[in-house]
Amino acid sequence: MPSVMLKKNPEGKLVFYVPKKDLEEVAESVEFDTAEKWGGEVVLADGSKYYFEPIAPPDFPITLRAKRVDSGEE
Amino acid sequence: MAALTREETEALIQEVLEIYPEQAKKDRAKHLAVNDQSLEKSNKCITSNRKSLPGVMTIRGCAYAGSKGVVWGPIKDMIHISHGPVGCGQYSRAGRRNYYVGTTGVNAFGTMNFTSDFTEKDIVFGGDKKLAKIITEIEGLFPLHKGISIQSECPIGLIGDDIEAVAKKGNKEINKPVVPVRCEGFRGVSQSLGHHIANDAIRDWVLENRDGDDSFPTTPYDVAVIGDYNIGGDAWASRTLLEEMGLRVVAQWSGDGTIAEIEKTPKVKLNLIHCYRSMNYIARHMEEKYKIPWIEYNFFGPTKIAESLRRIASHFDDTIKEGAERVIARYEAEYQAVIDKYKPRLQGKRVMLYIGGLRPRHVIGAYEDLGMEVVGTGYEFGHNDDYDRTIKEMGNATLLYDDVTGYEFEEFVKKVQPDLVGSGVKEKYIFQKMGVPFRQMHSWDYSGPYHGYDGFAIFARDMDMTINNPCWKQVKAPWKTAASSEAVKAVA
Ligand code: SF4
Secondary structure, three states: OOEEEEEEOOOOOEEEEEHHHOEEEEEEEEEEEOOOOEEEEEEEOOOOEEEEEEEOOOOOOEEEEOEEOOOOOO | OOOOOHHHHHHHHHHHHOOOOHHHHHHHHOOEEEOOOOOOOHHHOOOOOOOOOOOOOOOOOOHHHHHHHHHHOOOOOOEEEEEOOOHHHHOOOOOOOEOOOOOEOOOEOOOOOEEOOOOHHHHHHOOHHHHHHHHHHHHHHOOOOOOEEEEEOHHHHHHOOOHHHHHHHHHHHHOOOEEEEOOOOOOOOOHHHHHHHHHHHHHHHOHHHHOOOOOOOOOOOEEEEEEEOOEOOHHHHHHHHHHHOOOEEEEEEEOOOOHHHHHHHHHOOEEEEOOHHHHHHHHHHHHHHHOOOEEEOOOOOHHHHHHHHHHHHOOOOHHHHHHHHHHHHHHHHHHHHHHHHHHHHHOOOEEEEOEOOOHHHHOHHHHHHOOOEEEEEOEOOOOHHHHHHHHOOOOOOOEEEOOOOHHHHHHHHHHHOOOEEEEOHHHHHHHHHOOOOEEEOOOHHHOOOOOHHHHHHHHHHHHHHHHOOHHHHOOOOHHHOHHHHHHHHHHO
16 A cells, blocks of 8 residues: 655646655546545556545645555555 | 767667676666657666665665765754764765855854764663763754754664654753654665655654744745755855845755754745755655645756746746846856857767766756767666656667666776766776766866856866866877877887
């Protein structure tokens, strides 16, 4: 379960940053991104997928825990 | 020599790798790459931030060096105790040339070495008592210091001393910040983890000190300069430009910086990051906790300076935007004169770099302003995100080398035959003896500043002075020059 720092870039896209892995990547899609609910499966530009427990829309930037979906690791 | 093609560069890497045993060859191959501008992500071509191979000559430092030498050391009004044996601090003392204003030994302590000087007794019985005593002594001898940091050397972690407890007690006793930093040299693969640990220590022990205290009057134009260590006066040459465009620089991290500036940083409107590698962690933290945005900038060479000034200004209102234009216009005649003078002397010269932090990519623009070309670059302790940012700056088919070994670097230079090599003091004499002009790009070869417009003039002069120095014609032994072998033939 890596900790992921999330922020919006100037273009309004979600940027994903995993400090341990030096991974800095733009999110292509977020499963739930409405006024009530945020989270679910997030697909990054490099194709990797992460899963966030859906929560009320957070105030970015924020650090959240995510699960890697594709490789099933951690 | 003409520029190498992609195939030639690839062949060169293969040739250099040839000498290694199978396993080492496989490992090192991942760290050497031919640049391909079409790539978005560096992990497709190069691996970084991995443990160096045993047996090769690496040029890296340790976590203690990253914390004490880079991040904490320049904070001038604090006393940084090199906690452990005397050597780590003494041999690196004052080597980084972080300039500062102050009276050394009275209210500034940058070039002094404070150490707990561990001996066998301390290793066996623990050094916590000694550390507590040092804190008391420092308070008595240097009453004007503003705080103490404890920079752990290797043995501290190995013997399990509880420096956090000592720090808390010391803090109560002297009523000033006492910061324990767990930067033992063995942590991580290079000085890079030391930067991170140092950032985390600032976050946990210093940054919150003025939360909820609004007595510091702020303005809408407050910024902090982060990751400028004032090597040879760099931060000063940068600061003047920012102030001239109308911004107020509240803090300098950490060259010529003070702990009060660091404590006030959460009050600024924008964080400006020069060395991304060593301080992005704290900038990201402040973004999350205090909602302070941050941007990277580059003050090497007029092209990048103008770009950066405009980018910085875009975060503010029109007075600052106009200010940026005013600054650029004001210095134009000055930097144009520098280019006119030196470009004809340096045009087309090729450079190979191997440095740390931000410079392997940041200085490329300054060389290009002088008509020079960077044909190879690499980081001692870069991570993927550094190489991501480098790919676009470097030309296609140029060499990238991560954590290069002494052998590889020499071979690359022999084959590529650059007109200048820029690296550190450990590499300097090897290349000079090979007859290759060399500049130290960590310490600016006791020159500087190189940042800002003022710095660019000095940078250009230094590069010219080195490359066009007549001494390079003299380094070849007279009997090895073409003319003399002709003469020998004639005699025979
Ligand atoms: S590796 Fe350990 S012993 Fe060596 S300089 Fe760093 S802290 Fe000191």
